[in-house]
Amino acid sequence: MSEISLEQMCHSARVIVTCGTGGVGKTSIAASLGVIAARAGRRVVVITIDPAKRLADAIGLTESLGNEPEQVQISASGEMWVSMLDVRETFDNLVRSAAPTPERATEMMENSFYRSLSRSLSGTRDYMAAERLYELYNDERFDLVIVDTPPSRNALDFLESPERLARFLKHPIVRVLIAPGRGGLRFASAAITPVLKAISSVVGSDALAGVASFLRAFDGMEKEFTQRALAVARTLRSDDTRFVVVTAPSPDALREADHFVSELSRLKIDLKYVVANRMPPRIGDTSSTDQMNFARNATGDVAAAHTILAGLLVDAERAEAGIDEFIARTRVKFPPAHLTAVTEFPTDIHSIESISELAEQLAAPSSAK
């Protein structure tokens, strides 16, 4: 796949992940990329793995979203759907599909340890995000899945969680724990005690009471879990998947954007696209000689207006310089990284109309460098 613009990426990628620090516009950009793809005739689903309800808000939906995608009404030859990760529901579905019998699935889902595992651990959330992404990727209703990540420095941890789970399930202690009925438990109890203690410190001793029956219910499912986890990991690292780092021009946002670039580099994931959002617009050019002479002779309101415009130009130039330095640093690690800049709108983005306007800027050839 050798696309060279954001628009072309929306035509051909199978998975797009937006990442960046808080408030830079990840959710708005994810939704706008969805609009571009739907206009190109694709059937796209945008999934937010952030528990905040911002995706529904950005596209002007009043009711809240859940795991099941909902179609957004837009004029496009393709389709745009949106959904929000439900960790519990995704975990239950996974158990249902991995369990050898429906009774075993029910036994597992009613287990107290399972319940706290599926509710409270952040690692579970990461793994379910990856699992849900994989389900949507394999869902015949969709050609493209766009993932909107939460405002956390660790937002990309979910990319590693399938491999982490696969490694965990292969661990000898876990194998013994899972199959106590096969005679391992009695001999390995000295090794298991610290493990159970560690589990109890995370989930509480009530839940611990359910661990033994949880493990009994899990027996036999670990193979299916491992295989799925590895398939998810392959998808995330395949050439069908694209990552977009979103940033704003403020020094704080740029510092955090550097962190995401380093994270992608550490994860050995190729970064091809950067979006500079919320750029101050350039309004007129107050720096030409004619303009300067005009300003020197101006008085009253005209002079005041000129001062304001000159100030806005300084802001715009400072923002552009910050972004230029950031993209230069990024290209040291990812030489082909492609930059698209979009402006700060006069109002917040709360409707599919403003998302569409943002999409037009993102797809315009002049916004790219």
Ligand SMILES: Nc1ncnc2c1ncn2[C@@H]1O[C@H](COP(=O)(O)OP(=O)(O)OP(=O)(O)O)[C@@H](O)[C@H]1O
């Ligand atoms: N280009 C823009 N012009 C004006 N407002 C914008 C622009 N992009 C984003 N916003 C506003 O900034 C706020 C944050 O945007 P958004 O929710 O898309 O960012 P985010 O990175 O997903 O945030 P979070 O990190 O909280 O998930 C919203 O109020 C949105 O309306």
Ligand SMILES: [Mg+2]
């Ligand atoms: Mg967001």
